[in-house]
Structure formats: C-alpha cells, structure tokens
Amino acid sequence: EAQVTQNPRYLITVTGKKLTVTCSQNMNHEYMSWYRQDPGLGLRQIYYSMNVEVTDKGDVPEGYKVSRKEKRNFPLILESPSPNQTSLYFCASRPGLAPRGDEQFFGPGTRLTVL
Amino acid sequence: GQNIDQPTEMTATEGAIVQINCTYQTSGFNGLFWYQQHAGEAPTFLSYNVLDGLEEKGRFSSFLSRSKGYSYLLLKELQMKDSASYLCAVSRSGGYQKVTFGIGTKLQVIP
Numbered sequence: 043e044a045q046v047t048q049n050p051r052y053l054i055t056v057t058g059k060k061l062t063v064t065c066s067q068n069m070n071h072e073y074m075s076w077y078r079q080d081p082g083l084g085l086r087q088i089y090y091s092m093n094v095e096v097t098d099k100g101d102v103p104e105g106y107k108v109s110r111k112e113k114r115n116f117p118l119i120l121e122s123p124s125p126n127q128t129s130l131y132f133c134a135s136r137p138g139l140a141p142r143g144d145e146q147f148f149g150p151g152t153r154l155t156v157l
Numbered sequence: 158g159q160n161i162d163q164p165t166e167m168t169a170t171e172g173a174i175v176q177i178n179c180t181y182q183t184s185g186f187n188g189l190f191w192y193q194q195h196a197g198e199a200p201t202f203l204s205y206n207v208l209d210g211l212e213e214k215g216r217f218s219s220f221l222s223r224s225k226g227y228s229y230l231l232l233k234e235l236q237m238k239d240s241a242s243y244l245c246a247v248s249r250s251g252g253y254q255k256v257t258f259g260i261g262t263k264l265q266v267i268p
Binding site for chain 1: 190198199200201202205244246255256257258259260261
C-alpha cells in the first residue's frame with residue numbers, strides 16, 4: 043500500500059531533550075516536506091526536500107533540522123525542544139517537479155507535547 | 158509576504174451546494190491547492206489549479222482567477238461526510254516547493 047508513515051504518532055517530552063520524528067514514504071517520491079499545524083494558524087511549512095541531499099527552509103524552520111540521506115526517509119530533528127514547539131506535525135511527499143503540482147500525500151501526523 | 162484569506166466557518170444543508178472562497182496575495186504565484194481535512198486526520202488532496210478557469214472533479218469543482226487572486230471550491234450535492242475543514246494553499250516559485258496554507262474553512266453539513 044502506497045503510504046507515508048510517521049513515528050512516533052504521539053510524544054510527550056521535556057524541554058531540551060533532543061528528539062527525532064521519522065518519516066518514510068514507499069512511493070519513490072522525490073519531494074518531501076514537513077509541516078506543523080496549530081489552531082488559528084493553519085499548516086505551516088517547516089522544511090522541504092526536492093531530492094536526496096537537497097533541502098531548504100520553509101516558512102518556520104527555526105528550532106528544527108532535517109536530513110535527506112535516502113530518498114524514502116526525511117526525519118525531523120528537534121535538537122533542543124521548547125514548549126512553543128508543541129504542535130501537530132505532518133510529513134508529506136509527492137512525485138516531483140511536475141509542471142503541474144502533483145497530489146501531495148500526507149502522513150498520519152505526530153502530536154508532540156513539550157513540557 | 159504571503160496572505161491567504163478564507164472564511165473560518167460555514168454551514169450548509171445536506172443536498173445543497175456550497176462555495177468556499179479563498180483570496181490570496183503572494184509573490185511568485187505558481188498555483189493553488191485545495192485540501193480536505195477531517196478532524197484529527199491528515200489533509201487529503203482535492204485539486205490543484207494553475208490556469209484560470211473551472212476544473213470539475215465529480216461533486217467538487219475548483220475555480221481560479223490569477224488576475225484577481227481569487228479561487229473557490231464548489232461542493233455539490235452535499236453529504237454529511239463532507240463536514241470537514243477545507244484548506245486553500247498557494248504554491249510559490251523561487252522555491253517551487255514552498256507551499257503556504259490558509260487557516261482553513263470549517264464546513265458543517267446539517268440535515
């Protein structure tokens with residue numbers, strides 16, 4: 043089944059404790075992206091990647107890191123989480139740089155709470 | 158900067174037609190997405206408009222006017238399962254992969 047998976051789905055942690063949220067897709071998609079969703083603010087893009095070893099900042103990259111060493115994986119790293127990073131996080135992927143935007147597939151989401 | 162506006166909430170009756178509007182101001186506009194998101198779930202893709210005009214997909218249609226910075230999503234023959242949030246999102250160039258979402262319109266379908 044074609045899908046985007048994220049782990050963990052739920053995480054409660056404390057300020058300053060490094061964490062990684064994994065994202066994996068099995069569709070051989072080139073493009074992957076991370077978003078956070080907060081009430082009243084909507085979905086905001088954190089980082090995106092157009093291919094292996096190619097990443098760029100979205101609208102809210104501060105406090106986050108990403109890596110794209112393999113095509114299928116795009117982990118989101120919080121080196122020193124803070125309470126303002128409490129949010130619902132979505133990973134997404136789509137085929138590539140088509141002339142028309144292709145369907146973007148979203149993972150199920152990771153609900154993160156930083157105490 | 159980018160600015161995307163859509164109504165926060167709408168209510169419509171089962172079987173009716175509803176139009177959800179989205180206006181945007183952005184530099185380097187490429188195209189406009191519509192997504193559906195049920196509560197507690199991930200967004201799912203509905204449409205992507207690049208050119209002006211109306212695109213129809215079953216009960217859902219999406220319209221774009223690039224000159225006016227305006228789009229709408231038209232939902233026909235509303236069903237209870239259409240109760241969800243509808244997200245308007247703009248794809249921008251200079252980073253073709255940059256996508257900015259509006260806050261979303263929460264649609265409630267009532268019997």
